[in-house]
Amino acid sequence: MLCCLNPDCPQPQNPEQIIHCQSCGALLIPLLRGHYRITQVLSDEGGFGRTYLAKDIDKLNERCVVKQLAPKVQGTWALKKAIESFQQEAQRLQELGKNSQIPTLLAYFEEDNYLYLVQEFIDGQTLLKDLRQQGIYHEAKIRQGLLDLLPVLKFIHERGVIHRDIKPQNIMRRQSDGKLVLIDFGASKQLSATVRTKPGTTIGTRGYSPLEQLQDGEAHPASDLFSLGATCFHLMSGVSPGTLWAENGYSWVTSWQLYLKCSISADLAKVFDKLLKKDINERYQSADEVLKDLEPRPPSPQPPRLKNRLLAGAGIVLLGFGGFCYINNFEILNLIAQNNFLMKTLNGHSNVVTSVAVSSIPPDSPLYKGGLGGIVASGSFDTTLKLWNLSTRKxxxxxxxxxxxxxxxxxxPDGRTVASGNGDKTIKLWNLFTGQQIYTLYGHSSSVESVAISPDSKMLASGSFDGSIKLWDLPSGREIATLKEHSAAVKSVAFSPDGQILASGSEDNTIKLWNLKNKQLIRTLKGHSQPIRSVAISPIRSDLRSLGGRLGGILASSSADDTIKLWDLGTGQEIYTFKGHSFSVNSVAFTSDGKTLASGSSDHTIKLWDVATKREILTLRGHSKEVTSVAFSPDNNTLVSGCTDGTINLWRVVR
Known part of the structure; x- marks a missing residue:
């Protein structure tokens, strides 16, 4: 197809090999400036021209973006400002395009009385479109976005540039690596002591831009940081700051948490309180200041008695690849000190690893080799689900x-099926042997946040951001029931060992227990002060009668309040609270014998706990960012963990 370059053409798409546009009659330009073939309109700039997708024939038809300036404005001053804005966007791209998260300027020229700017094509979509498709962002995704964008702001601010129009429409998520790219530098300005605009001129977007920018025409690095905070608020709440600004001015910045559909951790809330300060002097002044406050607090020093407990015979000891179970106490302590228990890091995902699960390999599987190893399933924001061989680590x-x-x-549990809960509101079922898709399950009205399969492999439970839980017949893919009692997103679901009870943890800070025979709510467990991140249920153990679990095991729950709680599944009574993590605990998992509990946290660590003695065994450090998910292999010899940096770690567990 060939695209008409008349900015007023109502239907610019035309077939090849014609001379004049079939819609408006304008002469078609096969190659702009001799080597850009314009193929389609990407956006209309509302009276200032259009943005087109093009192919550069001199670069093997590499895609690029062509922006056209054709302003329909009255008056010399308005036209001058439009041209100036267009020119400065080209200048900013030329200055800053060496950063991989800013589009590169490829060309800037005038042809047929129009100005054109050619820039690198970013294959991806804006965060506004992402929000509309995937639903609101949760804490881990917001943190990752901040950690991705703040270095870009640091980069431009250190070079004296203020963007002045940061909002979801001007940030793209690149498909190839999931990185965020800052676009549209048309409103950007070189910083002297203060950036000022002509009195009465509004630069920026109402709701996203701070008071000093809209009222006084001033812009500073702190102004961009306010806009970043407002952008993240929009992504977390689904509410446009522009709408709130139109109704209440800047009063929303003091009550922004009231608009969130799910709460966030106290430390992240403090960051946003400071980003959204109305008074610029009370706000963060640099990206580095924000990054510093986003860093996890250092973990509490290990109490001396922990080593004694380990020497006295802790439940498990972790050894590195090729290690041995040492008898000498000094060697054990030295091994732990060196953290030599990480066997392997699996790389392959290009974005946050959201969830991991481990399956046994049934004897009739082509991967079966004497029952050794297992299959690791991992899901990611990069939209893929990967399967890994635990033995070969491939x-x-x-x-x-x-x-x-x-x-x-x-x-x-039978090792034949893997299920994925997805941001497009679906659940997909896959054959673990062949990797072929079996079913796509539809029914939720928002993203599916959690999935679990019953012990007999016949039922699937799914929890959604829409607050509902659905039960499905796994062999047929038929929906069995919908459970609706939670008032916010359901983050985690887990079956009891006998398959009679389902536990669900929600952003409403509660855990609910469900009777799967009559599909009725048994009870609601309250005790956490922040949203529930994960729930897990242990097998019944005779030696844990004193701890509870007489009617179905012990329930573990983790929360954004940094704690883990143990509950008696039969009575609903709280048994104990583990405290040791310094940030949100995102995932918990029991070994198959129920003796050990693993927890993964946003403080970058994994902790192992002895359930009977209610003591911490040790802390695993090896991830560079937030740990999102943990799971034990069926033989309990391997712990698998996923991370927001896109990696999966395999840890050896020797019992």
């Missing part, structure tokens, strides 16, 4: 049929 399949981010994965 990738088996990449399953790419998910239209949105993969929020959760679960494997069936």
């Amino acid at each position: 990738e088996i399949f990449t399953l790419e049929g998910n239209a949105g981010s993969v929020y959760s994965v679960a494997t069936s």
